[in-house]
Amino acid sequence: MSTLRVSLLLTGWAVILIAAEPPWKSKPTAGWTGEDARQVLTDSPWAKTAKAMISPLQTEDQRREGGNMGQPHGVGFDGLPDDRPRVQVPKSVIDIVKPESAVPALRPSLTLHLRWESALPVRVAELKSHIVDSPTLPDEGYSLAVYGIPYAPLNGDSRTLGDSLKKQAVLKRAGKRDVRPSSVKALQRDDGLVIVYVFPLSAEISKNDGHIEFDAQVGRIAIVQSFDLGEMEFHGKLEL
């Protein structure tokens, strides 16, 4: 009876341990199921869901003070909520002097998906999922794609747009200089916009860096997402 209990206990532990191991650690790629691939692409060390905050619309005075006029349009601006209060016609004299609500409005947010497209497990998982037009650029480097930016018409060359986004993105590491992308491109796809950031290999990102933080601004959308480099090992090698 005692042997049976020990066996059951050990078996249970083994099952739990195996079940707890994600597919990229516990299975060869040939054995990945569609669900495994989906997990790699959506919830893995290489793919994160980020809650991006949306900065409030500036007033025209603020726009002008900053050298601009009119509300900006394009990627990261169009398709976002405009929850500014409008002028209400007073219904009485009392209404004119009655204070408006002092409760600050809630800041809207947006759910985005970030994925290291250059990472080998992601490429494998995309293939498993029949994604053969993954948003990669010909530029060599660490390639990070941001999914979920609301649709906006891309005026002109998407790389021109990317040049402006390039100035507003950075990879941060503790104790090292920030890494700016070498190229950025916005891709219009059937399922929305994808922005691809390519960071240069000369950054020499290594496991010793611990974590990297991706900070980017896309119009009014501010993205901050951390990645654990220790978790981003695949077959014993750092992949991103």
Place this chain on the structure above:
Amino acid sequence: MTRNLLLSAVVPACIAFQIGALPWSALAADASGGVGGIIRDSVTGLPLAEAQIVVRNPDRAGRRTTVSGTNGFFSIDNLEPGRYEVLATKDGFKNFSADVEVAAQRTARIDLALALSDSGTSTHDGPAAVNAQALTVVKELEAMKSRIEQLEAELKATQEKQSGAVTPSLDEASNLAPQTKAPPNPVAPSSQNPVVPNAVDNFTPFADYDWTWLNGNPRNKDVAYDSKFFTPEIRADVTYTYDFNKPSDDSISGSSEIFRSNEIQLEQLGVGGDFHWDNVRARFMTQFGAYSTTTVRNDPSYAKGQWNLGDADRQLAEAYGGYHINAMHGINIDAGIFLSYIGLFSYYNFDNWAYQPSYVSSNTPWFFEGLRVQIFPTHHLKIEPWLINGWQSYASANTRKGLGGQIKYTPFPWMNIISNNYGLGHDDLYIPNRSRIHTDDSIEIKYYDKPGFGLDKMALSFTGDLGCEFGGGVSCHGDTKGGPKQSFVGYMLYNRFWFHRDLFGFTVGGGQINNPGRYLVLIPPINGATAPSAAMNSPYFTGNPGDPFKAWDTSMTFDYMPKQWITFRFEGDYRHASVPYWSGAGGITPPPGTNNGVPTQYACMNGSASGQTVLSAATASCAGMGGVWFPDLRRDEAFFDIDILVKF
């Protein structure tokens, strides 16, 4: 039955599973293993012969070496189980090392690809080589690609055969797969997640923080209306001022904000806005009301020559057009009439902490006309050079134009630094060689910010000005050669308190100036005097070289701001000058209470012009008309004003 099944089938299966899960090396710990593989050229993929391979265990002494054969193959046996470092070297190629786990009774396979030492190429994987596992994965990727192509070809053939319909695209085919092509689209914007910090715009100039607390900036946080082409703006400024000197002609002097006593007056009705399309821009704002007269009369320049620019432009507070360049954080090139913003306070009272600012601002907050370039090197810095007709003027009073500029810097969310500087221009009408230089520097600090229903915010502003004129009989330092000292020294300090989530505001402040020569003192509108008339002669309040003028003032302002579009303001002011300057009970208008149209001459007691600019001659001339009339000027003035300020 269940128990028997458990014992006979499940338990043995579980035990077998556990055994299977155990590392096999543990069962043969005393056996040895080996390592072997192929050395290849990373570019051509061809095997590399005579490459030296060194295998060592970092935890143990000693190493094993071998050389790859003609087919690139190498092998080293009799290694104790454990982790080994395999180093491959060959002349002309970069060294490469990789770790490999050697298990008992097994030969671990590791293929190494060496890169040419001068190739300078690399992949995102780092070193040029990949280990055996990675090679396997890459091969698998290739196989999967082929397989997908095959499947898509089959799918295409099948569909064409079945319906002859349009061939689905690759995207459509992939959509048939159970896996999604990409992560799902974002959920609809949701409420604030307290874990995620608020978004900060770190690119658009001065957009990273809320700057509506600044003196001279409107406090609106929202836009009433805008469109892609035009953003309208409407301002209304109505004031009731009561001067305790009780001037009989209701005329107040020495201010560019208050003009009439004991009357409700429209200070400004501003209608205008911003036009914007692509990168082209334009803005205009009207100043219907008192401003269209009271501001324009302070500019002497338009009296030079023809076309009366004072009449042409008097209804416009701002009017310019330009182009925005998407370089750095933005560059603008604009031309037209601009607000000068010298003196920190805005020309528009809605934007200010107080209605009647001190002299440093009140004597300067108007406009200039010319060209300006706004350069934003960072989102915290603006550099704005000006090429303008003159010092806060429509036109050039003489032949030399003015150069100037503004630098605005916001190093912290609680600090704003502004520096305005001007020089080169000749700005004294009828005095061609007199130059003016001026610096106006301000700092604003928000030193307390705890939003709540009590005292929720405190901030101060300090402005210091230095300036002088030289040439044409005056000098900056009062040397005997250049002429009397003609300079301007002034400062003002304001502190503002906000209460109850900005529903109430309270400002206390004041300032002081010393302006020998009076070139920046506002000429009292005695008998309708203006800056152009005073440039010819101002018999009652002179502005000659060496004329002294010192003054100070203080004010307290209470604001009720029930909505961001409207302010109800109550203010009390006290002002003092070293010479008679403010309107007294007798007023500054000759009898019977209207101007005679000749402010350059002394007036007689019957209101008519004396025809004289010298007092002795005027005395004789007015002998039969009751004598010479004199305005009632005082050294002190106290007043309060009640104001309604609207801005959409």
